[in-house]
Amino acid sequence: MESYIEPVAQFFGAAWPLVWSLLKIVGIIAPLFLCVAYLTLAERKVIGYMQVRIGPNRVGPYGLLQPIADGVKLLLKEIIIPSGANKSLFIIGPVLALGPALAAWAVVPFSEGWVIGNVDAGLLFLLAITSIEVYGVIIAAWASNSKYAFLGGMRAAAQMVSYEIAMGFALVCVLMISSSLNLTDIVNNQNKGQFADMGLSVLSWNWIPLFPMFIVYLISGIAETNRAPFDVVEGESEIVAGHMVEYSGMAFALFFLGEYANMILVSALTSILFLGGWLSPVGFLPDGFIWLALKTSFILFLFLWFRATFPRFRYDHIMRLGWKVFIPLTLFWVVVVAVWVMSPLSIWK
Amino acid sequence: MDFQAVVFYFLATVVVLASLRVITAKNPVHAALFLVLAFFSAGGIWMLLHAEFLAIALVMVYVGAVMVLFLFVVMMLDINLERIRQGFWSYLPIGALIGILMLAEMVVVLGSRYFGLEHVPQPAEFPAGYSNTKELGRLLYTDYVYPFELASIVLLVAMIAAVALTLRKRKSVKALDPAKQIAVKRDDRVRIVSMDAEKK
Numbered sequence: 001m002e003s004y005i006e007p008v009a010q011f012f013g014a015a016w017p018l019v020w021s022l023l024k025i026v027g028i029i030a031p032l033f034l035c036v037a038y039l040t041l042a043e044r045k046v047i048g049y050m051q052v053r054i055g056p057n058r059v060g061p062y063g064l065l066q067p068i069a070d071g072v073k074l075l076l077k078e079i080i081i082p083s084g085a086n087k088s089l090f091i092i093g094p095v096l097a098l099g100p101a102l103a104a105w106a107v108v109p110f111s112e113g114w115v116i117g118n119v120d121a122g123l124l125f126l127l128a129i130t131s132i133e134v135y136g137v138i139i140a141a142w143a144s145n146s147k148y149a150f151l152g153g154m155r156a157a158a159q160m161v162s163y164e165i166a167m168g169f170a171l172v173c174v175l176m177i178s179s180s181l182n183l184t185d186i187v188n189n190q191n192k193g194q195f196a197d198m199g200l201s202v203l204s205w206n207w208i209p210l211f212p213m214f215i216v217y218l219i220s221g222i223a224e225t226n227r228a229p230f231d232v233v234e235g236e237s238e239i240v241a242g243h244m245v246e247y248s249g250m251a252f253a254l255f256f257l258g259e260y261a262n263m264i265l266v267s268a269l270t271s272i273l274f275l276g277g278w279l280s281p282v283g284f285l286p287d288g289f290i291w292l293a294l295k296t297s298f299i300l301f302l303f304l305w306f307r308a309t310f311p312r313f314r315y316d317h318i319m320r321l322g323w324k325v326f327i328p329l330t331l332f333w334v335v336v337v338a339v340w341v342m343s344p345l346s347i348w349k
Numbered sequence: 350m351d352f353q354a355v356v357f358y359f360l361a362t363v364v365v366l367a368s369l370r371v372i373t374a375k376n377p378v379h380a381a382l383f384l385v386l387a388f389f390s391a392g393g394i395w396m397l398l399h400a401e402f403l404a405i406a407l408v409m410v411y412v413g414a415v416m417v418l419f420l421f422v423v424m425m426l427d428i429n430l431e432r433i434r435q436g437f438w439s440y441l442p443i444g445a446l447i448g449i450l451m452l453a454e455m456v457v458v459l460g461s462r463y464f465g466l467e468h469v470p471q472p473a474e475f476p477a478g479y480s481n482t483k484e485l486g487r488l489l490y491t492d493y494v495y496p497f498e499l500a501s502i503v504l505l506v507a508m509i510a511a512v513a514l515t516l517r518k519r520k521s522v523k524a525l526d527p528a529k530q531i532a533v534k535r536d537d538r539v540r541i542v543s544m545d546a547e548k549k
Contacts (some may be wrong), residue, residue: 033549069501089382124405135385142378142424154421161417181482291546336475 011345024116028105036260037067043304050308055271077249080146085246088141094247094254097136101261104129108268109184110280111289123171123181126269128166130224134160137233141243152242155315156226156233162322163223169330170217173210173337174273177348187277195348199283205276209340209347212333216326218302221266223318225259227303229310230318263303264296271295357397363390377423383415399475469474 041056041063041333048055056063073324081090107122109115119125134157141153178186190196195203207214233242244255271277271292278292313321340346367387374380388411395404489497 091377119401121405121482123400124409124482126401128405128408128413131409132389134413134417138420138424139382142420150424157417157421161414164413317527320527 006052021116027104028116029102032102032105032261032264033257034270035264037071038275039260039300040070041067042300043307046071046301046304046307050305066198071253074250074253078250079251080246081245084145086145089139090246091141091251093143093243094251094258095136096139097133098254098258098261099136100129101134101258101265104265107183108265108272109187109277110292112184112188112287112289113233113287113343115184118182118184123175123183123186126183127168127171128228130167130265132165133258133262136255137243140247140255144243144246146246148239148241148245149243152239152245154235155239159230159233159318159322160224160228160311162319163220165325166216166322166330167220167224168328169327169334170210170213170220171273172334173213173330174206176334176337176341177206177209179348183272183277187279190276193279199218200281201276201279201283202281205274205279207274210274210333210337212329213337214270216330217274218299220322221305222303223322225261225266225303226261227263227327229313230308232312232315232318235258262302267296267299268292270299275299353397357394360390360393362398363387364394377426378420381416381420381423385412388412388416399479399481402485 009020012019035177045055045063056066059065059069059249072252081087104126106117107119107125124222137153137156137160143147144150152241174186175181178189180186180189189206191201193204195201226233230314239245244252248253275295276291277295278287280287281293341348364387367383367390370383371380371387374383388407390403392407392412395407416430
């Protein structure tokens with residue numbers, strides 16, 4: 001591998017670090033978009049089977065080319081900019097909705113050493129980047145100059161800001177027991193302890209000692225990505241797709257891609273923070289990227305399963321769950337974990 | 350000029366231009382968004398100074414929370430731009446005076462001759478594995494623990510006061526209590542009445 005890279009590196013000279021970073025970014029973004037495309041197909045298939053339907057099966061064998069067809073359709077459609085809209089912000093909105101969802105992958109480790117930026121403040125970086133996501137929604141909602149879009153945007157922004165707090169406190173618990181903000185260290189710390197020594201690392205992952213936080217993080221993740229049953233943001237029956245109502249063609253597709261990219265991000269983060277990332281659950285199987293992919297797929301399946309199962313929450317119930325249930329619960333659990341870590345009963349020494 | 354210098358000048362240019370647009374933009378929403386851009390780029394500059402915790406905290410707190418709420422308010426208000434601009438000339442003298450005073454103070458503080466910047470030694474190279482976040486945490490919770498706790502108490506008081514100010518009972522609110530809703534039994538709502546069939 002090294003011998004192949006060396007002559008190319010010499011060809012680019014001083015620009016090589018930049019080129020190499022760009023190549024690594026493409027290496028993550030391109031498969032990510034493929035995953036997003038096939039996640040939409042998986043969603044339609046999974047929900048189809050849950051509702052005793054077949055789902056898309058017309059384009060290609062088993063409907064496997066359906067996402068490609070959808071992509072081409074969206075690319076060829078006209079982008080209509082409403083005459084009353086604020087043109088520049090109208091275009092920036094969807095870009096800002098997708099951008100942070102991609103930028104966050106910079107610190108996500110896929111396996112030991114497989115990470116673009118192995119930064120020590122990785123968890124903080126993630127918190128900051130995911131808090132910017134809300135701008136895409138707000139800007140799109142305001143720039144559309146439409147009441148439906150504005151109401152939807154307000155709902156989305158309020159929901160995302162509220163659930164971010166609970167997610168943040170859940171992350172505080174994780175970083176306290178890992179005593180590190182580096183995501184690679186957080187994963188490696190989950191491979192220590194009594195059970196990991198016995199070859200059962202599945203029992204030493206964070207999801208057992210931090211079970212309430214795991215559940216809170218998972219549910220907040222669903223609310224944060226505005227997925228069912230917390231999808232009042234789109235609310236077809238009352239505000240017809242919310243902040244996306246004025247968008248067409250590729251501009252709409254960017255929101256769509258952003259939502260699915262965020263789903264994959266939240267699932268990958270849940271796997272890394274609570275389910276041991278790329279660690280294998282039992283000692284006799286090797287660790288590797290495949291485990292992270294499996295865990296992420298399982299959580300993505302939960303997203304789809306919830307969508308097929310639960311009816312939509314009413315908006316005041318969503319807010320109540322966020323502010324009156326999750327935030328007090330996480331605040332209390334932060335104290336519990338802090339005491340636990342400092343006490344002689346600590347299992348993370 | 351090395352890579353860091355290029356990044357610094359790029360970020361600095363964005364900060365200056367965005368800050369200028371904050372005060373010159375006619376639309377208040379645009380002004381608020383330019384402020385967001387300025388915060389974000391300033392965060393980038395701090396990152397260049399190895400102050401990653403402060404940079405990320407700036408983005409998280411100001412960009413992610415404060416400016417979102419700010420935008421909420423600005424977007425909801427129906428601001429009449431004509432009326433805001435009416436008093437421009439009458440306020441100009443006092444505004445200019447304050448501006449010049451602030452500029453003079455900044456020149457005094459930042460001008461290297463008065464501040465002795467040339468006597469400040471070159472900062473030491475950071476050792477490998479240096480974590481700005483860890484150092485900051487260690488200092489805050491050891492050397493500066495009392496001022497830090499005091500500041501957090503002041504913030505807590507301000508927070509409770511803000512909540513208390515908005516806390517009022519309105520009678521017209523139709524909010525439901527989910528606990529009461531769940532506690533409802535069938536017998537509370539439904540009454541089975543047994544009646545004889547009507548005779549024809």
